[in-house]
Amino acid sequence: MAYRVPFVDPRTHYRRYKAEIDGALSDCLENGDLIHRRQLFGFEKNLAAYVGSGDAVGLASGYHALHFALWAKKLREGDEVITVAHTFAATISAIVHVNATPVLVEVGPDHNMDMNALEKAVTPRTRGIIPVHLNGRMCDMERCMAIAKKHSLFVVEDSCQGLGASFKGKRGGAWETGCFSFYPFKALGGLGDGGALTTSDPEIAQTARWLRYNGEDRLTGEFHMHGYTALLDNIQAAVLDAKLKHFDEWVAHRRAMAELYRRGLEGLKGINTPHYPGKEYFDTYQNYVIRSDKRDALRAFLTEEGVETLVSWPRPVWSYPGLNLPNPHLAFTELLCREVISLPMSAETTPEHVDITVKAIRKFTEK
Numbered sequence: 001m002a003y004r005v006p007f008v009d010p011r012t013h014y015r016r017y018k019a020e021i022d023g024a025l026s027d028c029l030e031n032g033d034l035i036h037r038r039q040l041f042g043f044e045k046n047l048a049a050y051v052g053s054g055d056a057v058g059l060a061s062g063y064h065a066l067h068f069a070l071w072a073k074k075l076r077e078g079d080e081v082i083t084v085a086h087t088f089a090a091t092i093s094a095i096v097h098v099n100a101t102p103v104l105v106e107v108g109p110d111h112n113m114d115m116n117a118l119e120k121a122v123t124p125r126t127r128g129i130i131p132v133h134l135n136g137r138m139c140d141m142e143r144c145m146a147i148a149k150k151h152s153l154f155v156v157e158d159s160c161q162g163l164g165a166s167f168k169g170k171r172g173g174a175w176e177t178g179c180f181s182f183y184p185f186k187a188l189g190g191l192g193d194g195g196a197l198t199t200s201d202p203e204i205a206q207t208a209r210w211l212r213y214n215g216e217d218r219l220t221g222e223f224h225m226h227g228y229t230a231l232l233d234n235i236q237a238a239v240l241d242a243k244l245k246h247f248d249e250w251v252a253h254r255r256a257m258a259e260l261y262r263r264g265l266e267g268l269k270g271i272n273t274p275h276y277p278g279k280e281y282f283d284t285y286q287n288y289v290i291r292s293d294k295r296d297a298l299r300a301f302l303t304e305e306g307v308e309t310l311v312s313w314p315r316p317v318w319s320y321p322g323l324n325l326p327n328p329h330l331a332f333t334e335l336l337c338r339e340v341i342s343l344p345m346s347a348e349t350t351p352e353h354v355d356i357t358v359k360a361i362r363k364f365t366e367k
């Protein structure tokens, strides 16, 4: 069905930036630059500068960034890595795939890691922390880094939803090791899967560069380890580099649309909007997630009204038998699974889209 308000709009996005996207593609194709060429290196440099990190390594996905960041920490079986349950499965799978044990903790009202819960979860076996900057809002990184320092733990930021967001002026991915995703519907999206790792530690950057190329150092031909095939494609890097120039405009647009949502939805009974206290936070609204205790009925009503929505995530990650995770009994995470609903939000979302969506939600609450 054609929605009056699409959740995202990749066709309109392409038409808006057609000249630049086509230009980036033809630059690669005309020059035969398909693998590990200047377009990749150029994007890495610009991404590192944008994030405020020493280096960036382009990878096949955000998952690979998480996996390689953990790989570089040489974890042993039984080592624990603390993260949240309210995240995409990839965060947790990366821990499982390096044979470590994921320890899942509760999130707070802003859907991000509860730092008190983090502190309580530290054991003698804990090696590291993966804070997840969800929906374009940072975790309290000052507390997170202080806890890490106190217990000598590493920090790998899952910044897959956090590009451009900052805490006390420092961006997601700049605090220690950052992991980014350029999945098409992330705020900076490619034409397919893509990702990057950011770090100021040359050793971690080097390890990720070897791992993405089957363990080979491209300069010397030396194989340093058994690696993976996980490069960011040159054509993806070229397109992402062209799009990165517009990224701050898109963040400003998302924040303006979020403000329109806030004004339209403020005070509505049974609706919680994602506007949280703290001047030290700069939110990008990668997703505009509201809460409703009648979420499923609201979602059905919005579909009828022609408004496309998404639910991330309808079930707690530990409820899938195939993922084989113990139940950490996190009541607020379970509540979020019942109540969250993401409203249309992208660089293509218009004030009219927001208006239609707000009116439909008002109509629902007045029923």
Ligand SMILES: *Cc1c(COP(=O)(O)O)cnc(C)c1O
Pocket: 061, 062, 063, 064, 087, 088, 090, 091, 132, 134, 158, 160, 161, 180, 181, 182, 183, 193, 194, 195
């Ligand atoms: C998208 C996402 C990932 C994974 O990124 P991919 O590029 O799809 O592998 C990891 N964590 C979070 C929080 C994400 O939103």
